[in-house]
Amino acid sequence: xxxxxxxSGEKLGRTVGISRTAVWKYIAELRRxxxxxxxxxxxxxxxxSAPDELLPEEIKGGLNTNIMGKQxxxxxxxxxxxxIAKALAAQGADxxxxxxxxxxxQGRGRMGRNWFSLPGSICLSLILRxxxxxxxxxxxxxxxxxxxxxxxxxxxxLRxxxxWPNDLILGGKKVGGILAELSAETDRVxxxxxxxxxxxxxxxxxxxxEIEAIATSLKEECGKEVSRVKLVQAILxxxxxxxxxxxxxxxxxxxxxxxxxxxxxxxxxxxxxxKEEIEGEAIxxxxxxxxxxxxxxxxxxxxxxxxVTLRKEVNRGGNLGGQV
Numbered sequence: 512x513x514x515x516x517x518x519s520g521e522k523l524g525r526t527v528g529i530s531r532t533a534v535w536k537y538i539a540e541l542r543r544x545x546x547x548x549x550x551x552x553x554x555x556x557x558x559x560s561a562p563d564e565l566l567p568e569e570i571k572g573g574l575n576t577n578i579m580g581k582q583x584x585x586x587x588x589x590x591x592x593x594x595i596a597k598a599l600a601a602q603g604a605d606x607x608x609x610x611x612x613x614x615x616x617q618g619r620g621r622m623g624r625n626w627f628s629l630p631g632s633i634c635l636s637l638i639l640r641x642x643x644x645x646x647x648x649x650x651x652x653x654x655x656x657x658x659x660x661x662x663x664x665x666x667x668x669l670r671x672x673x674x675w676p677n678d679l680i681l682g683g684k685k686v687g688g689i690l691a692e693l694s695a696e697t698d699r700v701x702x703x704x705x706x707x708x709x710x711x712x713x714x715x716x717x718x719x720x721e722i723e724a725i726a727t728s729l730k731e732e733c734g735k736e737v738s739r740v741k742l743v744q745a746i747l748x749x750x751x752x753x754x755x756x757x758x759x760x761x762x763x764x765x766x767x768x769x770x771x772x773x774x775x776x777x778x779x780x781x782x783x784x785x786k787e788e789i790e791g792e793a794i795x796x797x798x799x800x801x802x803x804x805x806x807x808x809x810x811x812x813x814x815x816x817x818x819v820t821l822r823k824e825v826n827r828g829g830n831l832g833g834q835v
Contacts, residue, residue, distance in 0.1 A: 512548070512558035513572070519555035563712070565611040565633070569740045570747075578607035578754070579637065579747040586610070590617040593690060593706040596636035600702040601694065606640040611743065631712030631728065633739055637705045637750070641757075645695040648703055649800040649815060650762055652677040653769045654753050655689045655705050660772050662745035663709075667733050672774035675793070675802050675819055679709065680774055684727035686710050707746065712736050762798055769796065775819060780804070782817040789814070790822065 512518055520531045527534070538548055538556060545562025561569060567583035574580050582605065589595060592610040594617075599608060612634045639651070659679055660671040671687075672680040679687035687709035694701040710728035718726050729737045753765055770776055775793045782789045782804070789812060791804030802814040 512556060517551070517555040517557045523556070563739055564613060565635075565739060565743060570609075570611075570743050574744050574747065576607075576747050576751045579751040580609050580744075581605065581607040583609045583611060586612040588612065588614045588616065591615055592634050592636040593692065593704060596638055596704045596706075597692060597694075600638045600704055604638055606638060606702075608638045609635055609747070611635045629710060629713045629717055631710070631714070631717075631730070631739075633707065633709045633711055633743060635707050635743065635746075637707070637747075639703045639705060639754070641700055641703065641754075643700050644698060645693065645700055647799060648691065648693045648695070648700060649676070650757070650765070651691045651703055651705060652689045653796070653800045654757065654765055655691070655707060655750065657765060657768045657772065658749035658753050659687060659689070659707055659709065659746055661768075662742060662749045663729065665749075666742055666745050667729055667737055669729065669733055671772070673769060673772045674821070675773070675775040675796065676800070676816075681727055681729075681732045684725055685722075686727050686729060686732070705750075709742070711739050711742060762800075766796060766798065766800075775802070775821065779822040781820045781822055782814050783820070784817040789817075793819075 520534045524531045524534045529537075538550070542548055544566070545564060547559035547561075548556055549559055550556050564587075565585060567585050570580060570583050584595070584599075586592075586595075589612045592612050592615065596604075596608070596610045599610070614630075615634050641647075641651075653673075653676060656673045656677065656679060660673060663669055663671050663679075669681060674680055677689040677691075678685055679689075687707065689708075690706035691703055692706070693703045710726065712730045713728040715723070715728075715731055729742075756764060776795065778793055779790065780793050782802070789804065789806070791806040791812065793802055794805050794811075795803040797803055797813065802819070804812045804814060806812060
C-alpha cells in the first residue's frame, strides 16, 4: 500500500500467504495502531496516513544501514530506554540494537539529572561494541552529537550547535542531549549504550516551567512539524557513517566536524563537577574528546567530565565580550 494506489484484499492475502479474513483482521489491527486505511469492496485498500509513532516497521522502511537499527525494540511507555538497552547489552544483545519509546517515566541525563520525556520527542538508546580502550569512550558523546546535528540539518535545514560534551543547541536553547554509558574491563570496552533525546514536535506550552526558558524543539525553531521516523532514520544513517569513519580513518575528521559545530570553543567557561569548579577559555578538544581549558594563569587543564556553563566570548585581542 505504501507504493500508492489501492490493493485488493485478495492480492494482499495471496502476497502474504494468508486468507482474506486474516487480511481483514490485520487491517483492523493496523487501524487500531493509528494507520488510516480506506477500503472499498471493489477497489480494495489504500493507505492514507501512518501514525507519528516510532514503530519498528516504520523506521526500518527505507532505512539504509548495515548495523544501526538491525533490531528495533519499541515501547509506548517505559521507565528508561537507557536502562532497557543496558540490560540487553549485558545479556549479549548485538551491536546496533536500538530501543525507542514514545514516553519515558524515569528518563535521565548526565550527572543523574532527570530528562523530561515530552510529547513529540525522540527517546532512543543504541548498543555499540567498539574495539577500544575505556579511555576512548569519551569520544562517543561527541560522535553522537555530530551525527544528530548532521541529521537535523539534512532533514530540516536547521544548524544545531554542540556544547561540550553532550548538548544540542538551537537559538541558544537546548533541543537535545546525549548520554553515553559503558561497561568495560581494564583494557577494553565491553559495550557502550548511547542515549539520544531530542525535542522534535513538542509545543512550547508543554515545556515544564523549570526548563521552558532554556529548552526548545525542532518544530518551534523551523515552524513546522518534523517526521520523527525520518529523523531517527537519518540519525542512524549518520551515526553508522561516523562509526565507520572512526574505525577506518580515526577520530581526527570527526573531531574537526565537532569543532566546526561547537558553541564551546573560544568561550570563557565554567566547568563544574562533584569536586570543584574550574574557569578558563575553552581552546580545543583533544584526540580523546577531552576539553582543553586555558586558565587565567595561562596554564592548561584537561577536562574529561563536568557541566559546562558558557560565560563570555573571548576576543582574540585579549578582551572578553559580553555575558552569553
